Amino acid sequence: MEEIVSKKRMLSGIKPSGDLTLGSYLGAVKNWAERADQYECFYFMADLHAITVRQNPADLRRRTLEQLAQYIACGLDPEKNTLFIQSHIHQHAELGWILDCYSMFGELSRMTQFKDKSAKNEENINAGLFTYPSLMAADILLYQPDLVPVGEDQKQHVELTHVIARRFNGIYGEVFKIPEPFVPKVGARIMSLTNPTAKMSKSENEDTGRVLLMDPPEVIMKQFKRAITDSDTENCVRYDKVNKPGVANLMTIYSAVTGKTYEEIENEFIGCGYGKFKPMVGEAVVEHLRPIREEAQRLMKDKAYLESVYRDGAEKASYVAEKTLRKVYKKVGFVAK
Numbered sequence: 001m002e003e004i005v006s007k008k009r010m011l012s013g014i015k016p017s018g019d020l021t022l023g024s025y026l027g028a029v030k031n032w033a034e035r036a037d038q039y040e041c042f043y044f045m046a047d048l049h050a051i052t053v054r055q056n057p058a059d060l061r062r063r064t065l066e067q068l069a070q071y072i073a074c075g076l077d078p079e080k081n082t083l084f085i086q087s088h089i090h091q092h093a094e095l096g097w098i099l100d101c102y103s104m105f106g107e108l109s110r111m112t113q114f115k116d117k118s119a120k121n122e123e124n125i126n127a128g129l130f131t132y133p134s135l136m137a138a139d140i141l142l143y144q145p146d147l148v149p150v151g152e153d154q155k156q157h158v159e160l161t162h163v164i165a166r167r168f169n170g171i172y173g174e175v176f177k178i179p180e181p182f183v184p185k186v187g188a189r190i191m192s193l194t195n196p197t198a199k200m201s202k203s204e205n206e207d208t209g210r211v212l213l214m215d216p217p218e219v220i221m222k223q224f225k226r227a228i229t230d231s232d233t234e235n236c237v238r239y240d241k242v243n244k245p246g247v248a249n250l251m252t253i254y255s256a257v258t259g260k261t262y263e264e265i266e267n268e269f270i271g272c273g274y275g276k277f278k279p280m281v282g283e284a285v286v287e288h289l290r291p292i293r294e295e296a297q298r299l300m301k302d303k304a305y306l307e308s309v310y311r312d313g314a315e316k317a318s319y320v321a322e323k324t325l326r327k328v329y330k331k332v333g334f335v336a337k
């Protein structure tokens with residue numbers, strides 16, 4: 001198989017730990033879909049990462065396939081992008097182990113996601129939760145990408161990937177390419193609609209502050225109508241992240257789905273108050289997500305097609321991953337098979 005070398009390479013993934021949210025879409029998938037022509041792109045369903053928190057096996061399997069259908073429905077054409085399931089590429093777990101041995105306890109302890117997740121899962125603070133960033137470093141470094149698009153919350157992990165890669169390269173020579181994180185300007189952090197100081201997450205805010213990619217219009221509208229704005233008396237649509245986080249979050253969402261700037265949004269809603277603004281944001285989101293939801297529903301009925309996509313993706317991904325892993329094995333001193 002010929003490897004494409006002309007385009008720069010990009011890689012990212014999402015855990016199928018819950019149904020994709022508007023946050024996963026605006027912070028990640030939407031930006032991926034816009035780059036397929038410029039980059040050689042690899043995107044995966046991060047099922048190995050998902051099990052750092054207990055999952056119901058049937059739900060995990062269903063969500064992994066649904067996520068693939070949703071990636072495609074969001075515009076990730078499998079002809080242009082390599083789409084695969086992380087656990088199908090054994091090299092992730094293998095390089096993950098090796099990089100565990102090049103990741104320091106202190107570095108892993110400082111990761112804010114580890115601190116957050118262990119506070120929320122006190123009964124299951126497992127080693128996988130702790131070493132999550134070295135597996136994430138393996139996910140990235142296996143593919144030698146130039147760019148890693150992530151939301152703001154994952155930036156710290158990409159920075160640790162740099163540290164681990166530099167440490168490894170410092171000992172063995174230039175084995176890994178050092179990729180740049182790409183954090184989108186709008187949508188890097190979509191907050192819960194009912195708690196604008198907390199990130200909108202797949203596995204949290206169960207039936208309150210999150211909007212799912214597959215939510216029907218009436219549910220989306222209900223969520224936006226009950227979104228928290230401000231307790232101030234101003235009742236005016238103005239971007240002020242510190243003093244008006246709820247309104248700022250709604251403006252970010254509106255900006256991301258309409259392409260309008262914050263200034264244009266402020267002008268559009270002069271004298272309108274939150275009562276009118278909230279359903280307008282809801283309607284814009286409904287219309288933006290409608291074709292995605294319909295296409296994902298159609299794809300979910302075609303299991304044979306989805307299977308062909310992830311098998312094809314695994315073949316392409318494993319070719320690249322194996323090349324890096326073989327080099328790493330040789331460098332650290334493992335005897336060739």
Ligand code: AQP
Pocket residue numbers: 013014015016017018023024026027028046149150151152153154187188189190191199200201202203204
């Ligand atoms: N609310 C968000 N705003 C912007 N970006 C977001 N991302 C996730 N939520 C938001 C980005 O999506 C990518 C994949 O994330 P992930 O699912 O692998 O991990 P996560 O960030 O831990 O996502 P969740 O939704 O919070 O999942 P759970 O609840 O299972 O931990 C990343 O690039 C992330 O930044």
